[in-house]
Amino acid sequence: MMSTPSIPPFLVWLGVLAAVVLAIKATNTISVYLRPSKLRRYAHTSRDGRPPWVLVTGASDGIGKALSNELADSGFNVVLHGRNRTKLLNVQSELSQAHPARSFRLLVADATQCQPEVFKDIADQLSDLHLTGLVNNVGGGGSGTLFATLDHYTAENTIEIVNMNALFPTLLIGSLLPTLVQNGPALLMSTGSITDAGVPLVSAYSASKGYLKTLAESLTREVKIAGWDIEVLHLRVGVVTGVAGNKSKPSMFMPSAPVFAKAALARVGCGSPVIIPYWGHTLQVAPLDFMPVWLVDMIIEYSLRDIGSVFTNTPATNDEAAKTK
Template sequence: MEETLNTFEDRKQAIKANNNVNVSNNKQQCSLSQGANGRGVVDKTTAANDKLLPHWPLTMGFVLVLGYLFLAVVVIYLINTIWSIVYPHILAKPLGHIIDLKKLGDWAVVTGATDGIGKCYAIELAKRGLNVFILGRNEERLKNAVEEIEKSAPNVEVFSFEVDFGQATPDKYAEIESILKKLDVAILVNNVGVSYAYPEYLHQIENGRTAIWNLLQVNCIPCTLITQAVLPNMLEKKKGAIVNIGSASGLFPTAFMSVYSASKAYVKFLTRNLIEEYRDTGLIFQCVSPFYVCSKMSKMNRPSFFVPNSSTFARSALNTVGLEEFTCGCLSHAILVSLINLIYPSILASSVTKRMKKARAKFLRNKGKKD
């Protein structure tokens, strides 16, 4: 009996020992399996990283280079913009860089000089010691302008020529040319110009065909033919300045002022082409494109920082001759055009169109007209 119990106990111990061995083996296999699987995942991740790492510095370097280039472009643009505003309108005069126009000749010629910017150019040129030849269409206004110029600068010679540029024939331009050939012209200011009575659709312009014809005749032909007339003498002496008065409307699309805007764009591109044609001749060409200035044409009579009076504008603009080929004429307008250049073109065009629509509606409402 005792022997049987011992045998049973031995078997029980043997079974227990066998179970312990199996459990131990299972744990070892599980551990080995987990280790193998984990190592596989790690190995795969490491391999993937090994493939990416060689390209990572290159990619980051490329991004950094692009970032630095963009930053450099922005900085250069800002410096150039600030310099283009500060130098001609603030620094040039104290630095003594303003051109002495008397060194270019004895006479200044100004078209459209009976009022506004043109008359103020003539007065300022006379104050700087130049004799002045003015052209305009109204005899009485010409006489008054001559008297005002002589009063502001008693020591200069002033005379005038009556011409309606809207009706001027080739013979009339030949007559003007014959006078100009006798003068030692230092500077020609092509200022004469006309605009719309109010913003309007092209097909609804009052007296449409006649008004449009007159506008193009006045805004485009004189600056071309009178420039042609003074060039031979200027080229012969290798000095002289030609200033064409454009408009900010010629710098970007101006809906409801389409013909006027296009005519001023012509003035700008005429100037640009003449600069290239005569670049090595010693002549100075400049296009002045102002925003609003207090004058009869703008119908604004309250001067402010952004809307200077004609006298202040003419004095400032003359100081930029020889310094800027394309200018807005004064500090405030230079700031305006720099800000406008930051606006996306389509947004700018839309904004201008809305403003012109409002101006048109206001004019029609004040005149009791229906839209």
């Protein structure tokens, strides 16, 4: 009779260790979605009785507009930021009708313009408010080429992308941090992207979102060291529909902006500074954590093969890139 070969004990222990690590990771991931939201902790009145306000950047459309609606529902008055006053006025009127007990104020500023005086001016404009929240949501791929190798982007387009997604939020946080510290407990949220891990053909966008994520991690530690009562929460976002550039039908992996906004605010107080707030996006991304880098690269290349092929073959000068707009 043939004897079955026995498994070496170290392999058994390695297997057990892997199973335990996997179980802990899975439990941590799931628990983020089960904890009750602590959003209302930040919707508090000041000692002298002034109501709470939150500033939402990029609030005239898509996710920012949906977040503003949810925040108003949770007791905040909202400063709606955008670049187009008419569009903002329409959103203000819509939200005022939906939330008659709340106030809405407009803040018009082009997020691609990052001169120091812009931020001093914003802080001055908001100085009379009891600001207890800042949601850095403005961002996107800018007005030029999308899905191309970096040499196809004009310098202006790249500056626009990096300013809007990285520099504008950084300088805005810097200028409003003293107010948030003074008014604490306060919430500091940012809308990032799951492309922050180094996605090709959107490299300036992907890197800017990676920067924003690192900024949130640094700020989380800074807040602890300084002893401030501020929660930093960075959202890693997958595809969301019902936004300016995507009006497709929502699906399990592509929530509408309102569904996404609800999920995002439900995660406030979850205990983790960087999260994928919508479970469908987590299902899409989580398997990548367990794959070797070469397989992840293959999947990314396969997903982008059609989109990218137009722009990957002939490097262009900035003038030529401009023509692709």
